[in-house]
Amino acid sequence: MEIIAGLLQTSILAGGVLALAALGEVLAERVGVVNLGVEGLMALGAIAGIATVIATRSAALGFICALGIGLAVGMIFASATVILRANQVLCGLALTLMGTGLAATIGKTYSGMPAPATFAPVAIPYLSEIPLIGHAVFTQNIL
Template sequence: MDLIAGLIQTSILAGGVLALAALGEVLAERVGIVNLGVEGLIALGAITGIATVVAIPSPTLGFVLALLVGLLVGMVFATATVIVRANQILCGLALTLMGTGVAAMIGKAYSGIPAPATFPPVAIPFLSDLPLVGRALFTQNVLVYLIYLVLPFAIHHLLFRTRHGLDLRAVGENPAAADAAGIPVRRIRFWYVSAGAALAAGAGAYLTLAFVPSWSEGVVAGRGWIAVALVIFAGYRPWTAVGAALLFGLITSLGFVGQARNWPIAAPVLSMLPYLGTIALMIVPVLAWQKVRRLMAAPAALGQPYFRDVR
């Protein structure tokens, strides 16, 4: 029973990084911008979080500063892709290289230093006393509750239950028609791409302040690329993206348990499980029924720059 409870708890913690980054990518891709710089943004957020708590032992401040760093970098990326209308793929790859490089350079001074302050578990009265699932589900840190309960609901409501969400999705589907209807295409794209980048950087701060409380080069370990893949698999829907992130958290925790219990599987193979799972999930839409593929279709204008004078 303790093993199952620990597995569930670790799955939730591990999936939180992917869930927050994927939610940010959902916002960006719903307005038609592909951001392949998620890996770099997570790295920048991770080093910002750990550097902040080393200087000032406040994980909340570290998380907020990581969000601000992500927002500022996202605004630079949005300027390049939305205003200048540069190639989105190349800008995203450049952001990944820049983010991981800068984080590695700054992180040399913090490598191996445990975080002096992290987000502590918050037990929900009565629910945390439930057998098996009480400790796993209801004794988590505040970011877990935010990522799994608040943000998916808020983003889903925004996208599918408000007039503004309809405008937002219209920008991602047909920016020319949206512009003709008076919707500010460039403004919406700019700010939602920036907001998505902020959430990706927040995922990095979550990584070093709530999941792995330290910094080391390579700590991001491809999670940004997995988050991008999860968005595609989830059909650009927030709740599905969070569910897929939780599934990957389970796969990651299985690798941890396998190594701790000396399963007769090579440690490198166990470490590869999340990446093998990513490949498997990318194959699913290809083999799925036509209706499922249609539900998972990308926004029609995804990756396409909008030129107002060419309509």
């Protein structure tokens, strides 16, 4: 029973990140922008966040750094496709390849290191006590 609850909790935690990225991509596509570089943006933000957390031991500062990197690279993509009128598909694929490659290269240094600071889980009263799904669904971090 504990294994199933742990698997469910990890699935929700990992899937939440992908759901937020998918929601952002859906909103972008609603206005006519095809951004295939979401994976590269996520990889660059993730490596910037974990590098900042390891250097400063502050989860909030790592989150802000990841947001800043995502914002900066997103602005580069936006300026290339909107201002310079470059092909959105090609720019997105280039962003994916360059972002994941750069993140993998930088990430070799941090591979296997645990994060020294994380956001604390927030338990919702009464709902977090539901058997099997309570701890998995209602005891997640603030993000």
